[in-house]
Amino acid sequence: xxxxxxGMNKLIKKTLRLILxxxxxxxxxxxxxxxxxxxxxxxxxxxxxxxxxMFFSLLFGVxxxxxxxxxxxxxxxxxxxxxxxxxxINAIFVSYAxxxxxxxxxxxxxxxxxxxxxxxxxxxxLGTVVTERLVDMLCIVLxxxxxxxxxxxxxxxxxxxxxxxxxxxxxxxxxxxxYIILLxxxxxxxxxYYLLRTLSFFERVKGVVLHVWEGVMSLRNVKNIPLxxxxxxxxxxxxxxxxxxxxxxxxxxxxxxxLAALVMFVGGTFAVIVPTPNGAGPWHxxxxxxxxxxxxxxxxxxxFALIVHGIQTxxxxxxxxxGMASLSFxxxxxxxxxx
Numbered sequence: 001x002x003x004x005x006x007g008m009n010k011l012i013k014k015t016l017r018l019i020l021x022x023x024x025x026x027x028x029x030x031x032x033x034x035x036x037x038x039x040x041x042x043x044x045x046x047x048x049x050x051x052x053x054m055f056f057s058l059l060f061g062v063x064x065x066x067x068x069x070x071x072x073x074x075x076x077x078x079x080x081x082x083x084x085x086x087x088x089i090n091a092i093f094v095s096y097a098x099x100x101x102x103x104x105x106x107x108x109x110x111x112x113x114x115x116x117x118x119x120x121x122x123x124x125x126l127g128t129v130v131t132e133r134l135v136d137m138l139c140i141v142l143x144x145x146x147x148x149x150x151x152x153x154x155x156x157x158x159x160x161x162x163x164x165x166x167x168x169x170x171x172x173x174x175x176x177x178x179y180i181i182l183l184x185x186x187x188x189x190x191x192x193y194y195l196l197r198t199l200s201f202f203e204r205v206k207g208v209v210l211h212v213w214e215g216v217m218s219l220r221n222v223k224n225i226p227l228x229x230x231x232x233x234x235x236x237x238x239x240x241x242x243x244x245x246x247x248x249x250x251x252x253x254x255x256x257x258x259l260a261a262l263v264m265f266v267g268g269t270f271a272v273i274v275p276t277p278n279g280a281g282p283w284h285x286x287x288x289x290x291x292x293x294x295x296x297x298x299x300x301x302x303x304f305a306l307i308v309h310g311i312q313t314x315x316x317x318x319x320x321x322x323g324m325a326s327l328s329f330x331x332x333x334x335x336x337x338x339x
Contacts (some may be wrong), residue, residue, distance in 0.1 A: 027279030078221035097320020
């Protein structure tokens with residue numbers, strides 16, 4: 001009876017982990033797009049999108065994930081782990097797709113892939129993923145600091161309009177945008193809660209934390225630090241270009257500057273931290289709100305966010321399918337050749 005109750009509790013928790021991010025993202029999307037005429041977005045998609053620019057943008061989206069795979073392999077080498085380069089890249093492809101189903105599941109799935117195909121310690125590879133996230137967090141902080149200093153008036157206006165600036169606190173209860181931001185914050189707190197629960201589980205497993213820490217500290221022994229830094233810069237540059245080039249896909253955004261793109265890129269980066277599938281909902285809210293500050297009307301901004309997010313998410317799905325197929329084919333071929 002007790003085992004049955006434990007099993008039921010685990011099932012409920014897994015179900016909530018799957019459903020809550022979708023519900024959160026869906027609610028925010030509903031609120032942002034309530035009353036929106038989706039036929040206008042369809043018309044722009046079929047007749048008003050410059051697909052040459054869109055495909056050019058997608059190339060940089062692919063490149064960012066490929067370089068991330070190269071960098072991950074570099075951080076594994078100090079641990080005497082030498083996975084196939086293709087396995088690292090394909091694991092990255094699959095991890096992004098997995099996170100569409102359960103946010104942040106990608107970090108776990110890619111470590112599992114290397115354990116399966118290259119027999120690399122799951123705990124150690126998880127440690128290198130933690131290191132990567134810390135490095136990426138540092139990059140986000142640096143980019144955000146530079147962007148805020150260059151476009152401070154824009155950020156100030158954004159905070160005023162969303163009711164999150166200190167002088168506007170009296171109007172919070174009447175601000176729709178505030179409630180959206182509040183939901184996003186609660187989502188992040190929920191994610192942190194699950195991460196802490198996961199960590200407490202690892203602490204109960206003897207030796208696992210030690211292996212994770214060994215993976216975290218692998219960065220100290222990376223042979224070519226300049227190459228690691230170059231990979232990191234190229235990853236974030238690719239992410240930015242991936243986003244910026246989408247401005248040239250539409251007549252109503254092609255006039256926007258690089259600084260405008262940088263502001264929205266920073267806003268979108270923080271939005272995807274919220275545990276919804278690919279940042280759906282919070283990302284749309286951030287991009288639409290900031291794009292309107294640069295003179296784009298609400299309808300066009302909503303169309304931009306809907307089309308760009310949809311196409312970029314579709315790319316993630318395609319790469320995930322390719323990654324799964326490639327992992328199976330390449331490693332099966334390798335197994336046959338060694339027999």
